[in-house]
Amino acid sequence: xxxxxxxxxxxxxxxxxxxxxxxxxxxxxxxxxxxxxxxxxxxxxxxxxxxxxxxxxxxxxxxxxxxxxxxxxxxxxxxxxxxxxxxxxxxxxxxxxxxxxxxxxxxxxxxxxxxxxxxxxxxxxxxxxxxxxxxxxxxxxxxxxxxxxxxxxxxxxxxxxxxxxxxxxxxxxxxxxxxxxxxxxxxxxxxxxxxxxxxxxxxxxxxxxxxxxxxxxxxxxxxxxxxxxxxxxxxxxxxxxxxxxxxxxxxxxxxxxxxxxxxxxxxxxxxxxxxxxxxx
Numbered sequence: 001x002x003x004x005x006x007x008x009x010x011x012x013x014x015x016x017x018x019x020x021x022x023x024x025x026x027x028x029x030x031x032x033x034x035x036x037x038x039x040x041x042x043x044x045x046x047x048x049x050x051x052x053x054x055x056x057x058x059x060x061x062x063x064x065x066x067x068x069x070x071x072x073x074x075x076x077x078x079x080x081x082x083x084x085x086x087x088x089x090x091x092x093x094x095x096x097x098x099x100x101x102x103x104x105x106x107x108x109x110x111x112x113x114x115x116x117x118x119x120x121x122x123x124x125x126x127x128x129x130x131x132x133x134x135x136x137x138x139x140x141x142x143x144x145x146x147x148x149x150x151x152x153x154x155x156x157x158x159x160x161x162x163x164x165x166x167x168x169x170x171x172x173x174x175x176x177x178x179x180x181x182x183x184x185x186x187x188x189x190x191x192x193x194x195x196x197x198x199x200x201x202x203x204x205x206x207x208x209x210x211x212x213x214x215x216x217x218x219x220x221x222x223x224x225x226x227x228x229x230x231x232x233x234x235x236x237x238x239x240x241x242x243x244x245x246x247x248x249x250x251x252x253x254x255x256x257x258x259x260x261x262x263x264x265x266x267x268x269x270x271x272x273x274x275x276x277x278x279x280x
Contacts, residue, residue, distance in 0.1 A: 007233060008179065009226075012175075013176075016031075016169050016172045017218050017219075019219055021045075038134055038137075039135035040134055046130050047130055055070065057200070080113060093120050094188075106198060110124075137173070137248075140170040171258065172256075180195055182233070206219045221279030223279065224279065227241055235272055247265075
């Protein structure tokens with residue numbers, strides 16, 4: 001694999017329509033919003049979806065969700081101890097972990113498990129950083145009352161009037177920002193090919209991700225903006241690069257229902273080329 005030479009910045013515009021992009025477990029699983037009603041999707045949620053796409057593409061992943069476990073291990077501790085073994089040198093432990101699992105060399109990982117008898121506590125800093133996604137404009141969260149008529153336990157009597165709730169965003173356009181650091185990539189072995197894998201994961205972020213809260217077609221990557229600098233440290237700061245993508249509601253739109261209700265513009269910085277990629 002070829003060594004990553006240049007810093008990378010990226011922005012993805014994601015649309016959410018009649019779906020719960022990221023529920024808040026401390027708020028009845030309602031879609032996450034801030035105090036000004038701007039929608040939010042946590043960085044952990046975005047990384048989970050990237051990891052799932054990495055698995056779909058055939059890569060080995062350390063942090064696997066329970067419903068996507070491929071190796072039969074029941075915990076991260078068991079996966080680490082079985083796959084790495086009793087390695088006591090921290091640097092060697094990190095090297096093996098990065099070599100085995102793409103998500104470790106991309107996002108990093110803390111290896112500190114009580115069940116691990118090696119006595120090694122290892123922290124790996126990954127080169128790929130993801131921001132918390134925030135909607136371009138305030139979102140309208142709606143709730144729907146539903147009925148549950150299936151018994152959860154034997155002997156229970158449950159009629160069709162057992163009530164529940166389903167929450168969703170009417171429409172929201174979210175901005176996902178991120179970067180890939182060359183110096184940290186050198187330490188984990190993250191390669192140019194790995195960067196291309198991350199790009200493809202972002203482009204197809206919601207493939208195989210449908211659920212009751214996110215029906216097929218309700219979430220979409222509208223555009224992916226990908227900047228590759230001409231040097232390891234980057235020609236411009238990530239903050240300036242990310243702000244090149246601007247989206248705002250058109251003047252005659254009060255409540256957006258599609259991405260067409262937004263005016264999306266892309267600015268420029270000297271010597272920096274942007275690759276614009278359509279979502280899946």
